[in-house]
Amino acid sequence: MEFPADPIAAVTHPDPYPYYRWLSAEKPFAFDQSLGLWVAASAETVGEVLADVRLSVRPAGEPIPQAISGTAAGRVFGELARMNEGARHVTRMIEEVWPLLPSKGINAVMWCMPVFALARGLGVESRDIPMVATCVKSLVAAFAPGASTSQVEAGSEAADRLRALLETGIPPAAVANCVGILTQAFEATAGLIGNALLALGHHRIGIETAGMELMEETARWNGAVQNTRRYVNETSLIMGQEVPAGSCILVLLAAANHDARANSNPELFLPDQKPRRIFTFGSARHECAAGRLSLALTLEALRRLDPHATNAAMARFRGYRQSANLRIPVFAED
Numbered sequence: 001m002e003f004p005a006d007p008i009a010a011v012t013h014p015d016p017y018p019y020y021r022w023l024s025a026e027k028p029f030a031f032d033q034s035l036g037l038w039v040a041a042s043a044e045t046v047g048e049v050l051a052d053v054r055l056s057v058r059p060a061g062e063p064i065p066q067a068i069s070g071t072a073a074g075r076v077f078g079e080l081a082r083m084n085e086g087a088r089h090v091t092r093m094i095e096e097v098w099p100l101l102p103s104k105g106i107n108a109v110m111w112c113m114p115v116f117a118l119a120r121g122l123g124v125e126s127r128d129i130p131m132v133a134t135c136v137k138s139l140v141a142a143f144a145p146g147a148s149t150s151q152v153e154a155g156s157e158a159a160d161r162l163r164a165l166l167e168t169g170i171p172p173a174a175v176a177n178c179v180g181i182l183t184q185a186f187e188a189t190a191g192l193i194g195n196a197l198l199a200l201g202h203h204r205i206g207i208e209t210a211g212m213e214l215m216e217e218t219a220r221w222n223g224a225v226q227n228t229r230r231y232v233n234e235t236s237l238i239m240g241q242e243v244p245a246g247s248c249i250l251v252l253l254a255a256a257n258h259d260a261r262a263n264s265n266p267e268l269f270l271p272d273q274k275p276r277r278i279f280t281f282g283s284a285r286h287e288c289a290a291g292r293l294s295l296a297l298t299l300e301a302l303r304r305l306d307p308h309a310t311n312a313a314m315a316r317f318r319g320y321r322q323s324a325n326l327r328i329p330v331f332a333e334d
């Protein structure tokens with residue numbers, strides 16, 4: 001199979017991992033002319049870049065994406081801060097929201113269950129949960145680069161409704177963090193569930209035998225978040241190279257997962273491998289606040305799906321949803 005054209009095209013390529021392994025070995029940190037981005041592709045460079053306190057997660061001068069700046073969606077985005085969520089109560093959260101799902105098919109479980117469960121965890125009443133999920137969907141669409149004016153408007157209305165619903169005397173930043181938890185949970189966890197179903201189907205592993213190691217290996221082997229970005233505010237020496245102010249570094253989490261120096265035999269799916277290094281949830285300061293929680297949510301969702309869901313997923317798989325960083329499988333309707 002041909003290599004993808006570049007690391008962004010890799011996100012939705014049928015099998016980007018041979019390319020990632022090549023990049024990781026041959027070009028661990030290099031400037032990609034066609035993308036105009038620096039690319040970090042090995043476990044070492046990804047780890048270094050994510051740990052570098054000089055680099056920021058948004059470009060200097062544009063802390064809030066221009067399209068949503070000054071709107072309710074922008075205020076929520078601007079106030080997002082580090083959250084700390086435990087993996088407790090996952091079973092109970094899902095038990096309570098399972099009856100509220102519009103169906104028990106793959107798509108409903110991927111796209112509704114994580115947000116329903118987290119909304120429940122945040123104390124939203126059952127009758128409001130489906131509305132919360134709809135608002136989260138609108139808000140995520142408004143956050144996406146290239147969102148249309150009407151999407152930004154709809155997202156802002158959704159942000160206001162979510163605030164109104166969640167605001168019960170807690171400070172605005174706490175409300176924004178609640179909304180942040182819901183939006184973060186939405187797409188990446190949908191991808192985690194979908195990719196886990198495909199991995200089980202591909203390796204002919206029964207859902208009933210699935211445990212946390214298997215979820216971890218899915219996240220390493222075919223991660224739902226393939227890359228993230230860091231911005232260079234002042235010219236800096238990074239991995240021995242001078243990187244000019246204003247540059248952006250594309251941090252290939254998925255390539256680091258497949259770097260043989262981090263995980264031996266990275267091309268193999270090895271649920272029992274120890275130690276395993278997973279970059280899918282980032283690392284250092286901005287590491288995902290809910291890595292284990294989202295793995296636990298995925299496992300619990302899988303256990304509740306029809307035992308044949310993996311076969312159904314294989315048969316209905318239609319490739320990956322268009323995206324510059326998320327690898328989320330598309331399944332034909334149940």
Ligand code: HEM
Binds near residue numbers: 118281285287290
């Ligand atoms: C329950 C669902 C989830 C919640 C509530 C959640 C929450 C968060 C939060 C609050 C952050 C920001 C941390 C910070 O900036 O300090 C974050 C970062 C991140 N999350 Fe999650 N997350 C969830 C699921 C996932 C999943 C399923 C993935 C991957 C498959 C993922 C990958 C990441 C990554 C890569 C980052 C770091 C991005 C960077 O360093 O630029 N998250 N998450």
